[in-house]
Amino acid sequence: MSDYTLAARLERAISIAEEAGQMIIKAREQQDFAKRLKKDNELVTDVDVAVDELIRQRLEEHFPGEARLSEELAPESALQVEAPRLWVVDPIDGTVNFAQGLRHVAVSIGWMEAGVAKVGVVHAPFLGETFSAAEGAGAFCNGQPIKPSNAGSLAHTLVGTGFPYRKEGRKHLLKRLEAVLIECQDIRRNGAAALDLCDVACGRLDAYYESVSPWDFVAGWVIAREAGARVGHLYEAPQSVPEDLYPEHLLVTAPGIYDAMAYLLLDADQR
Ligand code: IPD
Ligand code: CA
Numbered sequence: 001m002s003d004y005t006l007a008a009r010l011e012r013a014i015s016i017a018e019e020a021g022q023m024i025i026k027a028r029e030q031q032d033f034a035k036r037l038k039k040d041n042e043l044v045t046d047v048d049v050a051v052d053e054l055i056r057q058r059l060e061e062h063f064p065g066e067a068r069l070s071e072e073l074a075p076e077s078a079l080q081v082e083a084p085r086l087w088v089v090d091p092i093d094g095t096v097n098f099a100q101g102l103r104h105v106a107v108s109i110g111w112m113e114a115g116v117a118k119v120g121v122v123h124a125p126f127l128g129e130t131f132s133a134a135e136g137a138g139a140f141c142n143g144q145p146i147k148p149s150n151a152g153s154l155a156h157t158l159v160g161t162g163f164p165y166r167k168e169g170r171k172h173l174l175k176r177l178e179a180v181l182i183e184c185q186d187i188r189r190n191g192a193a194a195l196d197l198c199d200v201a202c203g204r205l206d207a208y209y210e211s212v213s214p215w216d217f218v219a220g221w222v223i224a225r226e227a228g229a230r231v232g233h234l235y236e237a238p239q240s241v242p243e244d245l246y247p248e249h250l251l252v253t254a255p256g257i258y259d260a261m262a263y264l265l266l267d268a269d270q271r
C-alpha cells in the first residue's frame with residue numbers, strides 16, 4: 001500500500017487508534033488485567049500487550065510489510081531506523097495512569113518516511129480527544145484546528161515534563177527542575193508524554209522537555225510541529241539517528257519561548 005496518500009494513512013491510523021481506545025476503556029471497566037514489572041522497574045499490564053497486538057494486526061492488514069517499532073511487541077526494531085517506512089506505536093502511553101484509574105492515557109501512532117515523521121495520531125480515550133496531523137496539512141483535535149500559545153516570557157510559561165522509571169536517571173534532572181520552578185510559571189507532570197506534546201500543540205502547556213523513547217514522542221512531535229510549535233533537541237542527535245526518531249533531550253515549545261527555555265535548561269545542566 002505504498003501509494004497511500006498521507007491523508008489516507010492518517011485516516012486509517014485514527015480509526016485504528018480509536019478502536020484501540022475502545023479496548024482500553026473496556027479493560028478499565030472490567031478491571032481483570034494483570035500487572036507486572038519489566039526492565040528498569042517499568043510497569044506493564046496485559047492490556048498494553050493486547051492493544052499493541054491489535055494495532056499490529058490492523059497495520060499489517062492495511063500496510064502489509066511496513067516496518068513497525070512498538071513498545072511491547074517490537075522495541076528491538078528501534079535499530080531498524082533505516083526502514084524506508086516505519087510505524088512507531090505506543091499502545092498505552094501513560095500505563096501508570098491507566099493502572100491507577102487516572103485519565104491521562106493515550107494511544108500513540110506515528111508514521112515516518114525516509115527518517116522524517118509525517119503522520120501522527122494521539123487518541124486519549126478517557127478524555128474523548130483525538131489529536132492528529134499529517135505533514136503540510138496542519139494539526140487538529142477532534143477535527144478542529146489547533147495552535148500553540150503565544151507565551152513570550154519564562155514567567156508566563158507553564159511547563160510539562162516527566163521522569164524516567166529508573167531512579168538513578170532522576171537525580172541529574174533536579175537541576176533543570178529547580179531552574180524551571182524558579183524561573184517559569186509552574187510545572188505539570190501528567191504522566192503521558194504523547195499528551196504533553198499535544199498539550200503544547202494546542203496551547204494548554206507552553207513548553208515540554210524530557211528524554212523518552214521513540215514511541216512516546218514521534219506522533220506527538222508531528223502534531224506539535226504541524227500545529228506551529230517549535231520542536232527540537234537540547235543536544236544534537238547522533239548522525240546515525242534521524243532527528244525525528246531521536247528521543248533524548250526533547251524540547252517542544254510555543255514558538256516565542258523556545259530559545260529562552262533552551263538557554264534555561266542548558267544552563268541548568270552546567271551547574
Ligand atoms: C511514559 C510516559 C511518561 C514519561 C515516561 C514514559 P509509558 O510512557 O510517557 O509521561 O515520563 O518517560 O516512559 O511507560 O506510560 O508508556
Ligand atoms: Ca510511553
Ligand code: CA
Pocket residue numbers: 048071090091092093094095
Ligand atoms: Ca507504553
